[in-house]
Amino acid sequence: MLDSMKGLKDLSPVAEAPVLEELFVVASNQFRPEDFKPFIGHAHLKAATIGLGSTRKNEEAQKLLGLPKCGGFKSKFIYN
Secondary structure (H helix, E strand, C coil), rough: CECCCCCCCCHHHHHHCCCCEEEEEEECCCCCCCCHHHCCCCCCCCCECCCCCCCCHHHHHHHHHHCCCCCCCCCCCCCC
């Protein structure tokens, strides 16, 4: 999950994660749908939920990836 990581400008290092199965990106207005191109054809990526600050941009990114949305968290997530 990438949430509000305003300092992150390039997603290609994330796309290099060899066993990435789900990509959940929220509150990431700095990205454009085309910034998700490195994830196209990822060997293990099965689902993605993209939040770029507008419905149009979110839908464009989802269409570009051609993946279903993530089903949610599989474990309890604890903020410290």
